[in-house]
Amino acid sequence: MEHFSVIQSIIRSGLAGDQDGLDKQVQRLLTRLEKAGQTKEATTVRRLLQSATDTKELTPSRVEVSRAMITGEVLTPDTNPPIDRETGAQLCTIEFPGAQRTAPIYEVDVRETIQGLLDEWTHPEALRCVEVDPTRSLLIFGPPGSGKTMTAYHIAQNLNLPLVMARIDGLISSFLGTTARNIANLFEFANRYACVLLLDEFDALAKQRDDPQEIGEIKRVVNTLLQNLDLRRDHGVTIAITNHDRLLDPAVWRRFETHVHIGEPNMEASIRLVKRFLLPIKPDEATVSIIAYCLQGRSGADLQRICTSIKRTLALSGKEHSGPGIFQALSAVLARLPSHDHAPAKLLATDPDAFVSLITNDNHFAISQLEIAAATGISKSKISELKKSNRHVAVMEASHAK
Ligand SMILES: Nc1ncnc2c1ncn2[C@@H]1O[C@H](COP(=O)(O)OP(=O)(O)OP(=O)(O)O)[C@@H](O)[C@H]1O
Ligand SMILES: [Mg+2]
Known part of the structure; x- marks a missing residue:
């Protein structure tokens, strides 16, 4: 059997609980498969390695307690x-x-x-x-x-x-x-x-x-x-x-x-939570930031619930699982929620143009117009127009006046 010596080493390391040795031997097997032109098998091993890394990130490392x-x-x-x-x-x-x-x-x-x-x-x-x-x-x-x-x-x-x-x-x-x-x-x-x-x-x-x-x-x-x-x-x-x-x-x-x-997550933690809850979808950074920005002030459990709704909406929409599709799904999900205390979410739920006007004018939201265009699917020229319009101010004033 080809590569049997490496497989034997993998088994040995696995049984001995030697994680480093195991990682090394699996890498060795991968190199051998690639060299032998066994692309399909090599891809499978690479995928297994990748999913193990993802799981490790999600699973806490256990410490040896006295x-x-x-x-x-x-x-x-x-x-x-x-x-x-x-x-x-x-x-x-x-x-x-x-x-x-x-x-x-x-x-x-x-x-x-x-x-x-x-x-x-x-x-x-x-x-x-x-x-x-x-x-x-x-x-x-x-x-x-x-x-x-x-x-x-x-x-x-x-x-x-x-x-x-x-x-x-x-x-x-x-x-x-x-x-x-x-x-x-x-x-x-x-x-x-x-x-x-x-x-x-x-x-x-x-x-x-x-x-x-x-x-x-x-x-x-x-x-x-x-x-x-x-x-x-x-x-x-x-x-x-x-x-x-x-x-x-x-x-x-x-x-x-x-x-x-333990309070509601700040922007940095919200970004990490959104990334986790959107998996297996892996959107670009700007899209993740837009979602986290909209959902500021919400708990981790809320973020999870909303991200799950986004995934459901997106899956049924037939749109691509990337920026613009996710942006539309987010807007649809927010529109379905009963009420919003947070202005960005309220704007995106009712008037996506006003939302874009808000994020392009908010100095705390450090995403370039180019990235916003890619994430929302709105043209660059329309984005700079919306920035100048300050549309969000008028929409927010009108909603306060109600
Ligand atoms: N900080 C967080 N990191 C990762 N996931 C979170 C976080 N906060 C909430 N979640 C998600 O929300 C779910 C509910 O969280 P958890 O039950 O720990 O909240 P809690 O603070 O105990 O709420 P309650 O006060 O209502 O009991 C978790 O299972 C997890 O999926
Ligand atoms: Mg609890």
């Missing part, structure tokens, strides 16, 4: 999660490492904070010199759909630990005293095993104790929660998430060493 710092028994799929004694409802669900999840995209500050946390766990010895431990508790807050839950998965996956996700519906009970007991049981379970404990929709448990709508039960629940958070300090990692940070009891905040706000 195991000594996270003690506890090993959770296995056979481990039974704790349950509510009255109803039998599970108090948590568990995700084990290895699930194929994509890494979130953040703007630079959030990226550095999350990466910083992961770095602490990869270099605990550096922290030990100054007599501190890696961060064990994190409170994430921010608007809906910004990637908070996704971040918890990302952290657990990078730490290579199972994620124990509290189930609010299972924890909260109508029986007096049962919610507090469920919380205690959940923490006892999480402390027994090496894991990341996730308290999503945290405000449901950690509401202010002086809330006039609530009676004595909430005080008992919050007090139990605070005690258990204190007891968990030396165990695994704890992540709490909320959309309603203002509702949280003030005593809760200092139980978490780090607080991270």
Whole structure:
């Protein structure tokens, strides 16, 4: 069999888990196939290599966490999660490492904070010199759909630990005293095993104790929660998430060493999100910038939803999957959405010429007229005409006057 020696080396590297060796041998096979004129086979190998690179970009790299710092028994799929004694409802669900999840995209500050946390766990010895431990508790807050839950998965996956996700519906009970007991049981379970404990929709448990709508039960629940958070300090990692940070009891905040706000993505992060969500379509940079510019202020989840609609509209339109086709699909999708707070989106939904007039006059939108022409399919001469017209000003004034 031709190339058998290289195939043998590939198998050897694969079985030994030697990624570098594997990459090298696959490259060797590719070169040999090309030299032998086996173009079809070479193309297949090249495609496999390319898709592996794309996946690597999307999958977080797992860091080797100092195991000594996270003690506890090993959770296995056979481990039974704790349950509510009255109803039998599970108090948590568990995700084990290895699930194929994509890494979130953040703007630079959030990226550095999350990466910083992961770095602490990869270099605990550096922290030990100054007599501190890696961060064990994190409170994430921010608007809906910004990637908070996704971040918890990302952290657990990078730490290579199972994620124990509290189930609010299972924890909260109508029986007096049962919610507090469920919380205690959940923490006892999480402390027994090496894991990341996730308290999503945290405000449901950690509401202010002086809330006039609530009676004595909430005080008992919050007090139990605070005690258990204190007891968990030396165990695994704890992540709490909320959309309603203002509702949280003030005593809760200092139980978490780090607080991270994940908001709507800025322009740079939106561009990266749009590129990801439009895949397998790979538009030019100007088209991506136009979409991100229109969707400023929207959450990552919104961007995903709109990009999916663009792809559907484009696919059915029969137009080419490039700039002008995407621009028209974007305009059609925005026109179908009920309302827009953001002026560029509102303009593109109602009057694409006014939108072009806006982007050619906005100094923050650094795309040349030539690129705008290529991305929109509008002629260069019409674009410079629209720039001079300042049409967007009149359209925006008219809409304000309404
Ligand atoms: N920063 C991001 N990076 C990549 N994808 C994102 C991001 N934000 C949102 N998404 C997309 O939106 C989906 C929803 O995100 P996620 O559930 O993490 O939001 P959330 O902040 O927890 O929202 P909620 O407050 O409503 O629970 C994700 O699965 C992902 O596809
Ligand atoms: Mg969430």
